[in-house]
Amino acid sequence: xxxxxxxxxxxxxxxxxxxxxxxxxxxxxxxxxxxxxxxxxxxxxxxxxxxxxxxxxxxxxxxxxxxxxxxxxxxxxxxxxxxxxxxxxxxxxxxxxxxxxxxxxxxxxxxxxxxxxxxxxxxxxxxxxxxxxxxxxxxxxxxxxxxxxxxxxxxxxxxxxxxxxxxxxxxxxxxxxxxxxxxxxxxxxxxxxxxxxxxxxxxxxxxxxxxxxxxxxxxxxxxxxxxxxxxxxxxxxxxxxxxxxxxxxxxxxxxxxxxxxxxxxxxxxxxxxxxxxxxxxxxxxxxxxxxxxxxxxxxxxxxxxxxxxxxxxxxxxxxxxxxxxxxxxxxxxxxxxxxxxxxxxxxxxxxxxxxxxxxxxxxxxxxxxxxxxxxxxxxxxxxxxxxxxxxxxxxxxxxxxxxxxxxxxxxxxxxxxxxxxxxxxxxxxxxxxxxxxxxxxxxxxxxxxxxxxxxxxxxxxxxxxxxxxxxxxxxxxxxxxxxxxxxxxxxxxxxxxxxxxxxxxxxxxxxxxxxxxxxxxxxxxxxxxxxxxxxxxxxxxxxxxxxxxxxxxxxxxxxxxxxxxxxxxxxxxxxxxxxxxxxxxxxxxxxxxxxxxxxxxxxxxxxxxxxxxxxxxxxxxxxxxxxxxxxxxxxxxxxxxxxx
Amino acid sequence: xxxxxxxxxxxxxxxxxxxxxxxxxxxxxxxxxxxxxxxxxxxxxxxxxxxxxxxxxxxxxxxxxxxxxxxxxxxxxxxxxxxxxxxxxxxxxxxxxxxxxxxxxxxxxxxxxxxxxxxxxxxxxxxxxxxxxxxxxxxxxxxxxxxxxxxxxxxxxxxxxxxxxxxxxxxxxxxxxxxxxxxxxxxxxxxxxxxxxxxxxxxxxxxxxxxxxxxxxxxxxxxxxxxxxxxxxxxxxxxxxxxxxxxxxxxxxxxxxxxxxxxxxxxxxxxxxxxxxxxxxxxxxxxxxxxxxxxxxxxxxxxxxxxxxxxxxxxxxxxxxxxxxxxxxxxxxxxxxx
Numbered sequence: 001x002x003x004x005x006x007x008x009x010x011x012x013x014x015x016x017x018x019x020x021x022x023x024x025x026x027x028x029x030x031x032x033x034x035x036x037x038x039x040x041x042x043x044x045x046x047x048x049x050x051x052x053x054x055x056x057x058x059x060x061x062x063x064x065x066x067x068x069x070x071x072x073x074x075x076x077x078x079x080x081x082x083x084x085x086x087x088x089x090x091x092x093x094x095x096x097x098x099x100x101x102x103x104x105x106x107x108x109x110x111x112x113x114x115x116x117x118x119x120x121x122x123x124x125x126x127x128x129x130x131x132x133x134x135x136x137x138x139x140x141x142x143x144x145x146x147x148x149x150x151x152x153x154x155x156x157x158x159x160x161x162x163x164x165x166x167x168x169x170x171x172x173x174x175x176x177x178x179x180x181x182x183x184x185x186x187x188x189x190x191x192x193x194x195x196x197x198x199x200x201x202x203x204x205x206x207x208x209x210x211x212x213x214x215x216x217x218x219x220x221x222x223x224x225x226x227x228x229x230x231x232x233x234x235x236x237x238x239x240x241x242x243x244x245x246x247x248x249x250x251x252x253x254x255x256x257x258x259x260x261x262x263x264x265x266x267x268x269x270x271x272x273x274x275x276x277x278x279x280x281x282x283x284x285x286x287x288x289x290x291x292x293x294x295x296x297x298x299x300x301x302x303x304x305x306x307x308x309x310x311x312x313x314x315x316x317x318x319x320x321x322x323x324x325x326x327x328x329x330x331x332x333x334x335x336x337x338x339x340x341x342x343x344x345x346x347x348x349x350x351x352x353x354x355x356x357x358x359x360x361x362x363x364x365x366x367x368x369x370x371x372x373x374x375x376x377x378x379x380x381x382x383x384x385x386x387x388x389x390x391x392x393x394x395x396x397x398x399x400x401x402x403x404x405x406x407x408x409x410x411x412x413x414x415x416x417x418x419x420x421x422x423x424x425x426x427x428x429x430x431x432x433x434x435x436x437x438x439x440x441x442x443x444x445x446x447x448x449x450x451x452x453x454x455x456x457x458x459x460x461x462x463x464x465x466x467x468x469x470x471x472x473x474x475x476x477x478x479x480x481x482x483x484x485x486x487x488x489x490x491x492x493x494x495x496x497x498x499x500x501x502x503x504x505x506x507x508x509x510x511x512x513x514x515x516x517x518x519x520x521x522x523x524x525x526x527x528x529x530x531x532x533x534x535x536x537x538x539x540x541x542x543x544x545x546x547x548x549x550x551x552x553x554x555x556x557x558x559x560x561x562x563x564x565x566x567x568x569x570x571x572x573x574x575x576x577x578x579x580x581x582x583x584x585x586x587x588x589x590x591x592x593x594x595x596x597x598x599x600x601x602x603x604x605x606x607x608x609x610x611x612x613x614x615x616x617x618x619x620x621x622x623x624x625x626x627x628x629x630x631x632x633x634x635x636x637x638x639x640x641x642x643x644x
Numbered sequence: 645x646x647x648x649x650x651x652x653x654x655x656x657x658x659x660x661x662x663x664x665x666x667x668x669x670x671x672x673x674x675x676x677x678x679x680x681x682x683x684x685x686x687x688x689x690x691x692x693x694x695x696x697x698x699x700x701x702x703x704x705x706x707x708x709x710x711x712x713x714x715x716x717x718x719x720x721x722x723x724x725x726x727x728x729x730x731x732x733x734x735x736x737x738x739x740x741x742x743x744x745x746x747x748x749x750x751x752x753x754x755x756x757x758x759x760x761x762x763x764x765x766x767x768x769x770x771x772x773x774x775x776x777x778x779x780x781x782x783x784x785x786x787x788x789x790x791x792x793x794x795x796x797x798x799x800x801x802x803x804x805x806x807x808x809x810x811x812x813x814x815x816x817x818x819x820x821x822x823x824x825x826x827x828x829x830x831x832x833x834x835x836x837x838x839x840x841x842x843x844x845x846x847x848x849x850x851x852x853x854x855x856x857x858x859x860x861x862x863x864x865x866x867x868x869x870x871x872x873x874x875x876x877x878x879x880x881x882x883x884x885x886x887x888x889x890x891x892x893x894x895x896x897x898x899x900x901x902x903x904x905x906x907x908x909x910x911x912x913x914x915x916x917x918x919x920x921x922x923x924x925x926x927x928x929x930x931x932x933x934x935x936x937x938x939x940x941x942x943x944x945x946x947x948x949x950x951x952x953x954x955x956x957x958x959x960x961x962x963x964x965x966x967x968x969x970x971x972x973x974x975x976x977x978x979x980x981x982x
Contacts, residue, residue, distance in 0.1 A: 078857050117955035152853050157831060158814040158856055163775075248832025252816060255830065289719040294734060319817055319853075320828045321809075321835035324760070328753050335745045342741045343734065345700060350730045353707035356715045367708070374700050378693035381745075387682045388689060389758055390825025394852045395819060395965040460669035460821045462852045465860035469936075473667060517721060545721035548669055 007510035009522045009550040012533035020557050024116070024530040026582055026592035028068060035287055035582035036531060041127050043107025043423065046419070049128075050100030051496070057091035060084050062489055063313035069471040069482035081466035087142055089152025090172065093268065094179040095135045097410060098221075100309025101275035102127075102186040104552060105214040107425065109190055111520035111527060114199030114210045114536040116556070116563045117579055119192035122586045122621065126187035129590035134178025137598060141171045143416060148172035151464060151536060153265070154235065156246035156257040161239045170239055170601040176232040177597055180225045182242050189296035190214055196236035197563060200553055200572045201520065201538035206571075208518050208541075209285075210591075212299050216306040220274070221269050223310065228264035231257055255320060260474075262297070270309040271360040273373075274302060277344060278412035280366050282421050284348050286516040287363040288355025290316040290543055301340035301347075308337055316387045325387045345370060353616070360514065361435030365416025369408060376404025395466075397457025403450045415442070415495060422499060423513045428506030434498035441491030448484025452477040499553045504584050517542025535564055540573070557632055568628040578628025585621035592617045647834040671821040676867065678759050678824035679842035686753045692744055692884065701739075721743075731874030759824075762838055766804040769797070772814035773809075773829040775855060776862040776959065777922055777935040782878065791881050795864045795935045800874035801844050809835040817853035820866050826852045841868040848936070857958035858978075865938025877929075884913025885925050888980045895970075896977025904964040905974070911981065927981040934959070946975045 013022070028035040038040065063084055067076045076084065110118050118124050141147045148168045152158040159169040193214045198207065207215075220431035234245040235257070243263075244250035246257050281292045292298060314322065314330040348370065357363060379401040383389050392398060415438075423429050461468060466472050502588045521544055522530050534552040536543065543550055556562050561579040566572055592613040599606030626634070652714060674680040768783040782791040797820070799805055801894035809818050811829035818837060819826035822845075827837040851862035869877065888894045901915045916924075927933075931939055937956050938944040947954075947963060950971055952961040966974065 012763065061856065080861065150856075155854070157816060158854070163814050163856060226943075248830075252832075254832065289716050291721050293730060297734070318827050320830060321833065324756060328756065331752055335749055338745060339738065339741050342696075344737055346703075346734050346737045349700070349703050349707045349733065353703075353710055354727055354730060355720065356709040356713060357708065359711075367704070370700070370704055374697060378697055381693055381748065382686075382689045385685055385689065385748065386756045387752060387825060388685050390827070391679075391686070391821060393684050393826060442763050456674055458670065459667055460671065460848075460850070462819075462850055462859075464854040467860050515719070517719060539722055542719065542721040545719040547718060 008524045009544065010533050010536060010552055011524070016558060017528065017533065018528045020095040021528060023559060025563055026529070027141065030583070031584075034587045035584045037117075037125050037580055037586075038580050039110050039118040039121060039124060040107055040425075040529075040531075041526065042121075042125055046103030046106055046128050046131070048134070049095055049132060050103050051513070053091050053095040054100070055492070055496070056139070057088050058489060058492060060091065062485055065482040065485040067466065068468075068478050070479070071465060071468050071472070071475045073372045074210070074642070076466065078466045079149065081462075082151075083142065083145075083147040085464055086148045086154075086172070087138070090148065090175065090408075092137065092552075093152055093272075094175065095131075095138070097272040097406065098268070099131055099179070099186075100182055100414065101214075101217065101272060101410070102183065102190065102221075104275065104279075104414070104421075105190045105210075105217075108188060109193050109211055109519060110197070110531055111213060111523065112211050113197060113202060113520055114519045114522075114532060114538065115193060116531050116561075118189050119197055120189045120322055122187050122580050122583050124129065124348045125583075126188045126586035126589060127189070130178055130185070130325050130593060131182035131380070133379050133590055133594040134182065134199050134597075135288050135461070137178065137594070138171065141168070147173065153261060153263075153551075154232075155426060156238070156254050157214030159235060159247070160246055161242075162247075164239075167601055168234055173232040173236040173239075174597045174601050180229045181593070184220050184225055187218035187225075191218035191222070194218075195568050196565050198566050199443060199536045200564070200566055200571055200573050200641065202519075202566075204569050205296075205569075206538055206541050208278075209281035209295070209298055209302075210275070210278035211493050211587045213274045213281075213302055216273050216275060216302050220271050220306050220309060222375055224264045224267035224271065225515050226264075227260050228268075229491075231260035231264070234260070236600070240560045240600070252506055254316070255322075258317050258320065261312070262316045263310070264362045266313040267309040269402075269405065270305055273409040274305065276369070276410040277302065277412060278415040279417035279420075280348060282360045282516075282518065283366050283416050284351050286420070286514050286541065287360055287366070288351050288357045289515070290351055290355030291517075292304060292347060292349040294343075295344055295541065298347055303345045304340040305337060308333060308340075312337070315384055315389065318386050323385065331384050331386055335381055338377065338381050345374060361430075361432055361439060362416040362420035362514075364436065364443075365412045365419070365494045367414040368439065369416070371441075372404055372408025372412060372446070373631075376401055376408050378405075392457055393459035394462055396453040396461045396463055399463050400453035400457060403446075403453075407450075408444055415439075418499070420514065421520070422502065423506075424525050426503050427509055428502050429509045429513055430498050430502035430506055434494060434501075436611060438491050438495035438498060441487055443491075445484050445487030445489070445491050447561040449481050449488055453486075456481075512544070517545035519543055525574055540544070560628070560631055562632075576628075578631065583621065585617060589614065589617040589621055603611055645967065648794055650926045661954055665823075668846060674737065675841055675843040675847065676823035677842060678838060679759075680756055680842070681755050681823055682825055685751055688751055691695045696741075696744060701928075712855055717820060737874060744862065750763060760786040762806065762840065763840060764803040765808045766838070767800065768808070770808045770810070771797075771818055771829070772812055773818070773855075773863075774812045774861075775814065776851070776858040776956070778818075778862070778864045778866075779922065781915040784882075789882060791878060792880060792923045793930075794924075795932065796930050797849065797864060797865070798867045798874060798877055799839060799841050799868060801841050801853060801868050803840060803871065807837045807839060809837060809963075814855050815853050816851045816862070818849065819852040820847055820849035822847045823866070823868075828853055843871060844868045846931070850936070858956050861935060861956050863932070865931045866934070881926050881929070885911050885981050886913065888977055892973050893976040893980050896973035896975070899970045899974050900956065900977055901968065903966065904962060908961070924978065927978055929982065934961075942975060942978075942979065945978060948972060955969060 026032045026038050047492045067073050091469050146259050154172050189448050194211050238245055244252040246252045285292045311333045354450045456474045461474050509525045511524050534554045537551040537553050540546050562576050565575045565577050567574050596610030674683045770781040772779040778795050780793050784790050809829040811831045816829045817826045825838045827835045847866040849864045906916045909917050910917050910923045912925040933940050952959050
């Protein structure tokens with residue numbers, strides 16, 4: 001399988017390796033686990049945690065499908081069912097989809113742009129811890145039977161103080177705060193890494209498409225997420241301290257909630273699938289042995305999608321009775337998305353047409369992605385039409401649509417991408433046979449589960465119903481969907497088992513098992529703790545395919561953590577910058593922040609008193625240290641203990 | 645690789661074949677002007693999008709077929725010149741998408757405009773959504789002609805109706821797929837939906853916006869009848885309930901008025917005049933009870949009254965302690981409310 005076994009293009013002699021490994025090492029044991037700022041370590045944890053939430057969300061989905069398999073089924077009571085679908089949506093959107101895309105980027109972007117680590121490594125660590133804390137809080141609530149039950153959208157006034165008793169909606173609102181803080185922190189690190197830490201020569205016209213997609217995604221996160229934090233903070237203040245943002249009786253507006261939520265919620269969908277598009281581009285290029293056709297068009301399409309994403313949110317609100325002329329604008333804007341999406345689809349197929357595709361498992365996911373995502377995109381065009389949307393909105397047709405778009409457009413590429421980069425991360429190859437079986441089960445199970453939902457939607461089945469009566473005639477299609485869901489679940493099980501087995505017993509992968517052209521394949525698998533022995537110099541879009549030895553740049557300090565900064569557009573080296581050592585403060589700050597967030601569910605004064613420990617932690621975190629240049633100078637002049 | 649594509653295509657064909665099916669709650673069997681207009685855009689969308697999907701699949705299958713050519717010696721990198729056909733193809737494809745979108749946006753806009761059209765002298769209704777039932781009021785020329793019912797909408801065929809939509813608690817959505825698209829009922833706002841039924845028949849509407857615990861059981865019956873039958877129905881509904889003659893029913897009335905029932909329900913012509921729950925004056929004219937949760941039969945009525953939480957957990961209707969004689973009497977009384 002291995003096309004390019006043996007030593008990676010960039011390898012160091014043992015002495016220099018040992019020196020660098022010592023400087024970049026993470027302490028051993030529990031202390032090291034809590035203090036690490038290694039982007040690869042954090043990325044791996046992030047990915048594994050994301051997959052755990054994917055499995056939990058999937059189990060919830062299986063429970064729902066079991067309940068809906070038969071009409072009038074009494075397996076799950078309505079309250080539990082409402083919790084389950086709310087948890088499923090919340091988990092998949094906030095604890096799986098966005099975090100795992102950022103997680104992939106945390107692991108991969110430094111490698112893809114040829115950097116030693118991420119920008120802001122401690123912020124990156126903080127992002128992971130806070131994400132984990134939010135997820136643990138949500139699932140603790142579910143176990144205690146106080147999970148949110150107003151849907152992942154938590155529309156007011158249903159989620160407001162009058163109609164959602166107890167603490168359920170508060171837990172939802174604070175989960176949003178947790179995940180958005182985590183998402184923003186990761187987005188800032190990713191954007192800074194891609195803009196400022198690229199290898200010399202990697203101009204914006206040579207940035208790998210996955211990195212491009214993550215750059216745009218990160219900016220979308222930064223612009224979109226504050227809107228939902230506002231929505232959820234208004235909600236919790238309505239519930240906790242008696243404000244009336246969403247209370248129509250006191251001059252508030254339930255529609256304000258929907259505007260704020262969807263101003264985030266629609267970009268959120270693209271935040272989830274733009275990384276998927278980047279993954280598809282990487283896999284396609286490698287497996288077709290050809291640069292992606294139409295690179296500038298692809299980048300422009302990603303950018304266009306990112307901009308348009310912010311002008312579409314009202315298409316989630318066509319049934320709310322907003323002025324119809326205004327709605328028509330959103331119809332046109334929403335349909336326009338088909339242009340960049342369609343152009344990208346053309347470019348991928350053109351790449352296959354012009355290249356020589358090999359059908360390794362990751363490539364199967366690309367083909368599955370095109371077949372599925374295009375169908376979901378086209379049903380999206382249908383939903384953009386105001387009149388048609390008023391019929392299918394909030395029915396199972398919409399459920400089918402967004403699963404085609406999100407599973408087809410983001411999860412298929414993600415599964416392909418994990419299989420594709422797994423050898424880089426672990427140094428071991430997953431089984432191709434098990435990989436193909438998993439793909440076959442996942443692809444057929446998915447279509448069997450979700451295609452019938454289009455039909456039951458057209459036949460009038462609303463979404464978010466815990467049961468339906470036999471006389472509606474929806475039973476057959478629902479049974480089919482349930483069967484498909486089980487097949488899909490079996491596929492995911494095979495997929496994950498394959499990875500677990502391969503991580504222990506898979507054959508050694510070598511640095512570049514698929515013959516890829518990106519920088520991440522220029523270092524060993526798994527990469528050394530410092531990523532690259534010397535800084536690669538990039539002279540083309542696929543540096544490893546240029547046919548000659550990869551040029552490198554030496555001279556970064558090997559006795560301190562030092563990274564190279566380059567200019568934003570031309571990637572010319574500008575300065576050498578220090579990178580922080582392992583630190584416990586991101587973890588401790590997370591504990592303090594979690595106490596504040598969770599406490600504020602119960603009493604507003606926690607916001608006041610809880611902010612004191614957070615402030616103390618942040619002061620300790622940012623306590624001034626000697627500047628990097630001074631550290632290097634002192635080290636050079638032999639002053640002991642200069643580097644803390 | 646072509647196999648999944650084929651499977652999808654055959655599924656799509658099956659879907660098209662099933663489009664002809666009829667039902668009481670389906671948008672594929674339009675029975676009114678609005679639903680028919682939406683059906684036009686649905687069919688247009690299905691054809692245009694179907695054609696585009698087919699094009700993508702054919703191109704994909706072709707590209708995969710070409711994989712059999714001998715492999716490349718070295719990977720093609722950088723701005724490798726592609727086969728010239730591809731660049732023209734990209735421009736053509738983008739042009740085709742733009743053209744398709746222009747057609748669809750224009751059609752969607754025109755049809756949306758047409759949905760607002762009304763026939764002269766529309767019937768006026770007010771629907772108020774509650775957790776989890778529908779209050780329906782028909783406006784009349786005089787105050788005593790205001791008609792209140794619950795969980796049923798009766799419409800004359802061929803005449804437009806304008807339904808004023810309000811919500812009492814949370815957001816709900818009013819949806820009769822066979823007649824028109826859905827419109828939300830939102831606290832603090834008034835929305836309107838126009839319905840122009842063109843075919844007599846029995847249809848079903850259901851709440852389409854998640855509204856809490858019993859969102860799944862918040863439906864209503866829709867009957868489209870000819871104008872004469874509608875006037876007759878309206879006349880009957882305006883009448884007060886006659887006092888029961890039979891002894892058991894009279895006992896039932898007494899029980900109804902002395903137990904919890906009277907706290908929430910209204911029966912015009914009796915002591916019961918609360919407006920918290922559905923108006924029961926002509927309960928027996930309805931096809932279902934508890935907002936579509938059960939058919940309106942003697943047994944279901946008794947079961948519902950005896951244990952509302954068993955049928956619809958979380959419903960605001962409490963369990964009222966009644967002996968079996970009292971329960972039977974109340975049911976007997978309710979059965980007189982024709």
